[in-house]
Amino acid sequence: MSIVNSEPAPRRKIRILIAKVGLDGHDVGARVVARGLLDAGMEVIYTGLRRTTEEVVRAAIEEDVDWVGVSILSGAHRVLLPKLRKLLDESGASDIRIMAGGIIPQEDIPELQASGVSKIFLSGTPIAEIVNYLVNETAHA
């Protein structure tokens, strides 16, 4: 092994936590996205169902992720997403960004973005579109 490493340091892979918050039990979309991002070379962790926002924040920090991707189809997004953003910020994890997917009305998107959610993907979005977004938006990727 050579002492002098002339190779550039390998770029860190994008790390993302896919999360289900609240009581919504529909996680097919979350799992398909998780699998798609994994196939695209990202490091993906899934929380499993029915997590509190506090649990998601803890997992995001422990796993040192770049993104939290929240899947939500029960209509609780207007409460849970801003709460998640606030808790991340209060835990010193302002650098962890949030994207969300599921069933979210267009009318709610500006309000959610104003509260610090970076991006909303409606169900039916091709995986490639999500991959492109994350690659373009993640500083180190």
Add this chain to the structure above:
Amino acid sequence: MNIVKPSGTFSPASSEPGSNVASESARWQQEVFAPAAAGRKDRKKFVTDTGIAVEPLYTPAHLEQNNFDYMRDLGFPGEYPFTRGERPGMNRTDPFVISAYSGFGEAQVCNGRFKKLIEFGAEQILVALDLPTQCGYDSDHEMASAEVGNVGVAIDTLADVEILFAGIRADNIKRIGTLGNSIGPIVLALWAALGEKQGIHWSRYTVNLQNDPLKEYIARGTQILPPEPAAKLASDAVAWCVEHAPNWSPMTVCVNHINAGGAGSSMGTAIALANARHYIDLLLARGYSIDQVAPLLHMFPDERHDFFVEIANLRALRRIWARMMKEQYGATEAKAMALRTTVYGHGQEALAEPLNNITRTAFGTLAYVLGGASYVYLAGYDEAVSTPNENSARVALRTLQIIANEHGFTDTIDPLGGSYYVETLTAQVERQILDGLAQIEQIGGALATISTGFARRVMTEGAVRRQRAIDSGDRPWVTVNMWSQKPDVPNTAFRGDARAEERQLTRLAQVKATRDQKRVTAALAEVERATTEDRNVTPSVLEAVRAYATVGEIVDIWRRRFGAFVPSTDF
């Protein structure tokens, strides 16, 4: 009688009819079809969502290949093996039951909607419960925050059910009920107590429950306890009905969510049948006979991608059920072998241009009706994105009425029976289901599909395969991968009255303040004893419900006793 054989070159007796068709259809395919199709791009992949290759033409040769035998494979409606229908007259004399699944916000508002649905012609109402109720949390629980009344109606106590059905007599409607998958004995007790409140004997109305907790771990996600005690509690509800209300339908074993989650309808049916066997085995172990138990169960098949597979799936499922009950369980009564089916008409509903979903769900529902479904629901065109409004709920009911009454769809029984294509698919789907069931038995049955991750793996792989087929265009989807349009999620998506939660909390507090607390405490103590002593919990739950104990108070006893489920983080 002297039969004169026809003579000459046209004599049909001069060659074997089947093999003649086989060689002729091979000739047609090679010499006529193939040259015509050569050089043309396939429009799509001709393969069903369940993985069956679809041929350009079906002939009697396909029936011969499958050793088709009319009497063995089909028989007659209302007779073994019930392929052509589980009741003698089917839609001709005894049309499918026009059903509605509905629920949102508070009981009082929901009651108004139910009355409307009945006015529109709904013959059965299944109540959609909000997520806190389904997951065993009262509206004032921390986990219920932001979810009360969101995707269904909030039910904390019997008081809510009384409001929900005020002015709607339980015996004026063919069936009433709810899902209550993880709280089966509680919803059974609530609907039994409703009859008592309305002064209607249990034998005079019919309650239908989903009460199928095992598929929650696999696909739907409202599980509360570990799977084993959950299945036991669900079977408690069925056992109570065997004793007290044998005319009820306290369990609907579901393919629906398992297929929708990615398993595909054939493997989904196999998993659901394994679940049904688990419940049945629990009930037989208590000393009931298969003839007592099987008639109380029915199934909820599902296929939303391929019209003809939908028809084949229902026909194959009835045949498999009949043979399983008779040959494996030794059932002797027809009603134990004749499987009733609940279906929920879907298609590939899209978020863009939602009115097109009316067409999709109508076709999807038509296939179920042609396949002989017994209880038929139809998804609202806006259901993928919101709780259906009154208008979309009415369109759904009217579509069912049109299918039941116009076009001659229901004039003759099993109209596609004998179709070369449908009979071939029925045999192929049957083989896929039986293969799946054999795989599940090999790993140890229903509980093993959960504990080994088998079901989850099958579903994720299927969901990823479906997503790729859509992304690549192999599975055409108008407005999504053809003529694609932006999704349109209306402002009303799962958003009720913001103050409904507040009012529900006030009502719950009032009920708690005015109920006979001594009676509640004693009743809950008895639920706890029945749970600990492994008795049927239903009688004690019924007493607790009558005393206005809350759903959460009862479920907490089970949480303490059995612990909570551990969510899987696999994907």
